[in-house]
Amino acid sequence: xxxxILRDDELDLLFEEIAEKYGYDFTLYSKAxxxxxxxxxxxxxxLYSFAELRYQLMHYPDYLQRFxxxxxxxxxxxxxxxNFYKTLREDVLPQLATYPFIRIWIAGCATGEEVYSxxxxxxxxxxxxxxxxxxxxxxxxxxxxxxxxxxxxRHMKQYSENYIISGGKKELSSYYMANYDVxxxxxxxxxxxxxxxxxxxxxxxxxxxxLIMCRxxxxxxxKELQHKVFNLFDNSLEKLGYLALGSKExxxxxxxxxxxxxxxxxxxxxxxx
Amino acid sequence: MIKYDYRNIGILMIGGSAGSxxxxxxxxxxxxxxxxxxxxIVVHRKAAADSQLESVFExxxxxxxLEIEDKMSLEPNTIYLAPADYHVLLETPTELALDYSEKLHxxxxxxxxxxxxxxxxxxxRVVAMLLxxxxxDGAQGLKYIQSVGGLVIIQDPETAEVDFMPREAIAKxxxxxxxxxxxxxxxxxxxxxxxxxx
Numbered sequence: 001x002x003x004x005i006l007r008d009d010e011l012d013l014l015f016e017e018i019a020e021k022y023g024y025d026f027t028l029y030s031k032a033x034x035x036x037x038x039x040x041x042x043x044x045x046x047l048y049s050f051a052e053l054r055y056q057l058m059h060y061p062d063y064l065q066r067f068x069x070x071x072x073x074x075x076x077x078x079x080x081x082x083n084f085y086k087t088l089r090e091d092v093l094p095q096l097a098t099y100p101f102i103r104i105w106i107a108g109c110a111t112g113e114e115v116y117s118x119x120x121x122x123x124x125x126x127x128x129x130x131x132x133x134x135x136x137x138x139x140x141x142x143x144x145x146x147x148x149x150x151x152x153x154r155h156m157k158q159y160s161e162n163y164i165i166s167g168g169k170k171e172l173s174s175y176y177m178a179n180y181d182v183x184x185x186x187x188x189x190x191x192x193x194x195x196x197x198x199x200x201x202x203x204x205x206x207x208x209x210x211l212i213m214c215r216x217x218x219x220x221x222x223k224e225l226q227h228k229v230f231n232l233f234d235n236s237l238e239k240l241g242y243l244a245l246g247s248k249e250x251x252x253x254x255x256x257x258x259x260x261x262x263x264x265x266x267x268x269x270x271x272x273x
Numbered sequence: 274m275i276k277y278d279y280r281n282i283g284i285l286m287i288g289g290s291a292g293s294x295x296x297x298x299x300x301x302x303x304x305x306x307x308x309x310x311x312x313x314i315v316v317h318r319k320a321a322a323d324s325q326l327e328s329v330f331e332x333x334x335x336x337x338x339l340e341i342e343d344k345m346s347l348e349p350n351t352i353y354l355a356p357a358d359y360h361v362l363l364e365t366p367t368e369l370a371l372d373y374s375e376k377l378h379x380x381x382x383x384x385x386x387x388x389x390x391x392x393x394x395x396x397x398r399v400v401a402m403l404l405x406x407x408x409x410d411g412a413q414g415l416k417y418i419q420s421v422g423g424l425v426i427i428q429d430p431e432t433a434e435v436d437f438m439p440r441e442a443i444a445k446x447x448x449x450x451x452x453x454x455x456x457x458x459x460x461x462x463x464x465x466x467x468x469x470x471x
Binding site: 218 | 343373
């Protein structure tokens with residue numbers, strides 16, 4: 001386990017400098033997680049002091065990309081919280097089906113496992129050909145992985161079980177080709193996906209959607225930044241559109257609370273006005 | 274054998290794995306309602322959402338029980354349960370945070386992660402207790418707590434359903450107290466009374 005290498009004031013200073021020099025603003029990220037991530041990358045890269053890390057970041061712009069990728073959490077799963085996907089499949093997709101054209105934004109998609117999960121569900125509901133999924137993340141490297149659609153075979157047993165619980169009627173394996181220790185999902189599943197970098201902290205709304213999914217991203221933000229992002233989502237959602245968050249995230253106590261209605265026990269809200 | 278202490282307690286953190294639920298259900302009913310500090314419980318459990326745990330805990334205690342949600346505030350005399358599949362961190366002394374990063378010791382939530390975060394936030398005002406389990410988790414976290422002057426309590430391995438975790442911890446840190454489940458509630462109540470919280 002990593003001991004804290006940076007003091008809180010050093011961490012603040014470093015992130016102010018990064019925001020100023022590179023435009024990546026982490027100053028309103030949740031400190032508890034950020035501190036762990038910074039300690040972790042310092043251990044991995046053998047940087048044993050604030051000065052060494054700062055020197056590396058300020059003098060080697062290439063290092064920044066690695067730094068950003070490592071301090072953000074890119075852990076994700078297919079059909080994560082399968083019951084959430086069941087609600088999506090049974091309650092949300094039939095509503096989306098009433099639109100001639102369906103636009104979905106998956107914000108903070110990391111390596112894309114949830115993007116392929118949604119694409120498969122849209123196909124099974126016969127909605128895929130008139131849907132467009134915008135899959136965004138601030139890390140170009142993880143987006144590249146998402147675009148490739150190649151995942152370790154190690155997790156497929158778990159993902160298949162999740163898929164079945166979510167109400168999947170086929171075999172998950174019918175959507176990919178296995179090759180040694182990896183699987184590659186069919187290209188068809190990304191034909192209707194636009195992968196693009198987008199930073200929730202600094203980038204604006206870019207379209208209007210009927211469904212925005214942003215799961216286990218807001219937990220890394222302080223409340224102030226969460227409120228800012230909620231407004232961004234609100235500006236990007238059509239009337240009667242859906243906002244889906246991670247299983248422990250909520251719009252409670254935000255300005256959106258009174259303008260949205262929660263769907264049952266899952267973390268899905270519908271915009272009323 | 275048990276030493277009492279007069280520090281102002283900021284938080285009690287309890288970690289456990291296999292065999293720890295029974296210990297918790299035995300000790301919780303006897304805890305005083307006005308301890309003066311919050312309790313965080315990190316118990317390994319399957320990722321499959323069995324959110325029933327909150328209501329099961331409620332049946333065993335007079336204290337308020339909450340399963341942790343993002344940015345929940347920490348109040349005294351309340352039990353906070355780590356949710357399945359998230360690490361629990363302290364954002365400030367009065368605010369919790371969740372984290373979905375890599376598993377540690379094949380575990381998420383990991384006891385080490387929460388113990389370390391509590392130690393950083395509260396220093397010597399932390400009391401940590403490690404219970405029965407079949408995993409390496411917790412030992413390193415206790416070591417961290419000891420290094421900041423917090424109080425380290427370990428379940429007596431002789432009384433543990435699975436003694437691996439408490440034995441690992443005892444091998445790594447000098448516990449302030451090795452304790453039997455039957456003495457735990459009394460010990461915590463006494464700590465609360467002698468502390469300056471009230």
